[in-house]
Amino acid sequence: MLDCVQLLHFHIGSMIPSTSLLADGVTEAAQIYCELVRMGANNMTVIDIGGGLGIDYSGSKSSESDVSVGYGLEEYAAAVVESVQRVCDKRSVKHPVICSESGRAIVSHQSVLVFEASFSGSTTTNNNAALSTLLGLQYVSDSEGARADYSNLCAAAFRGEYEACLLYIEEMKRRCLDEFKEGSLGMEELAGIDALCDMVRKAASSSESVRNYHVNMSVFTSIPDLWGIQQVFPILPIHRLEEKPSVKGMLWDLTCDSDGKVDRFINGESSLPLHEIREGEKYYLGMFLGGAYQEALGGLHNLFGGPTVVRVSQSGVHPHSFALTAAIPGPSCGDVLRAMQHQPELMLETLKQRALEHLREDTFLTAEAVTAGLGHSFNNTPYLVVASSPSSVMVENL
Numbered sequence: 001m002l003d004c005v006q007l008l009h010f011h012i013g014s015m016i017p018s019t020s021l022l023a024d025g026v027t028e029a030a031q032i033y034c035e036l037v038r039m040g041a042n043n044m045t046v047i048d049i050g051g052g053l054g055i056d057y058s059g060s061k062s063s064e065s066d067v068s069v070g071y072g073l074e075e076y077a078a079a080v081v082e083s084v085q086r087v088c089d090k091r092s093v094k095h096p097v098i099c100s101e102s103g104r105a106i107v108s109h110q111s112v113l114v115f116e117a118s119f120s121g122s123t124t125t126n127n128n129a130a131l132s133t134l135l136g137l138q139y140v141s142d143s144e145g146a147r148a149d150y151s152n153l154c155a156a157a158f159r160g161e162y163e164a165c166l167l168y169i170e171e172m173k174r175r176c177l178d179e180f181k182e183g184s185l186g187m188e189e190l191a192g193i194d195a196l197c198d199m200v201r202k203a204a205s206s207s208e209s210v211r212n213y214h215v216n217m218s219v220f221t222s223i224p225d226l227w228g229i230q231q232v233f234p235i236l237p238i239h240r241l242e243e244k245p246s247v248k249g250m251l252w253d254l255t256c257d258s259d260g261k262v263d264r265f266i267n268g269e270s271s272l273p274l275h276e277i278r279e280g281e282k283y284y285l286g287m288f289l290g291g292a293y294q295e296a297l298g299g300l301h302n303l304f305g306g307p308t309v310v311r312v313s314q315s316g317v318h319p320h321s322f323a324l325t326a327a328i329p330g331p332s333c334g335d336v337l338r339a340m341q342h343q344p345e346l347m348l349e350t351l352k353q354r355a356l357e358h359l360r361e362d363t364f365l366t367a368e369a370v371t372a373g374l375g376h377s378f379n380n381t382p383y384l385v386v387a388s389s390p391s392s393v394m395v396e397n398l
Contacts, residue, residue: 007044010032011050012029013051015052016052019078023082026049027083031091034087049080055108056069057231057266057289060267107291112287114284115307116285118277153168156168172197173197213274215285218255218260219253221299223262230264248274250272254304254384305332309328331382333378348371
């Protein structure tokens with residue numbers, strides 16, 4: 001049967017961070033290829049290295065990161081070809097045809113998810129816990145004034161009042177320094193006060209309020225890898241680019257799931273620089289490099305279907321010339337119900353009969369108005385629609 005073998009196919013991973021790891025895996029596969037030839041597979045002509053060509057999601061070009069790679073396309077190709085050539089030359093085996101199936105690298109850049117941030121909600125604070133650890137620290141002296149300052153400091157830390165914390169710690173340090181000069185406070189206690197003062201300053205200076213931005217999309221449908229395997233993607237505002245972002249924000253989707261949030265961003269950040277949302281204005285963000293393979297993996301979690309798809313093609317010779325070639329609306333509520341094996345038409349007819357039974361003609365809402373509204377709802381998108389504003393949109397580059 002060895003004479004029937006024509007191809008060796010293997011796959012060492014989807015995101016190989018460095019060419020040294022890549023070369024190591026390809027070298028092993030090339031050795032297997034040569035061994036098969038030695039054993040009688042003389043019709044072997046092709047070695048398929050699968051994928052491995054990674055994407056630099058973070059822009060850091062780092063070979064030490066899970067979301068970046070330290071090489072480009074040319075370095076990838078050189079590492080593969082040199083590894084195969086070196087082994088085959090050493091074993092006196094004819095060079096094979098080398099194939100690659102780098103799906104992630106091919107399709108990642110072909111899709112952008114555009115979604116609206118509808119409003120920002122309550123504010124959370126990153127370092128309440130850090131300052132709250134002040135409680136229970138026995139740095140203070142026995143003087144009544146210093147203990148009062150310490151008590152005020154702890155209360156301000158719990159409330160997140162960082163400027164007040166700085167005032168209280170400075171007053172407390174001044175009191176303790178006076179006591180040290182008078183001989184009523186030991187050097188150890190004064191050193192403890194200095195350490196506490198440094199800790200409060202660092203915690204207060206690093207404090208920043210993080211606002212919750214509610215966005216018109218579903219993490220589980222449009223960015224499933226973020227939830228499933230903690231993959232991070234480049235996300236940023238796509239307009240008002242001439243304005244410097246003034247706040248930090250986390251993103252919360254439309255679903256009722258507590259995991260429906262984006263709180264992991266590039267470079268390990270837990271928040272994203274954003275602008276204040278202006279009343280009466282739209283505020284859109286984009287998620288990039290999602291072509292592999294978010295749209296294909298997304299399901300119907302919480303009965304949110306896929307977003308509207310707009311196809312964009314480059315037109316003309318200028319690199320910034322483009323044309324919108326198609327706009328495909330996302331599935332309606334009725335479409336999603338059908339995908340879940342329900343029958344929207346039967347559901348609507350049942351609701352219409354109930355409306356006719358329970359609504360009188362002299363009521364404010366007639367049965368006809370209710371059924372018309374219900375029928376309209378079945379044809380609407382599951383996402384938020386205010387007036388004529390679109391829901392989240394998937395932009396595909398062709």
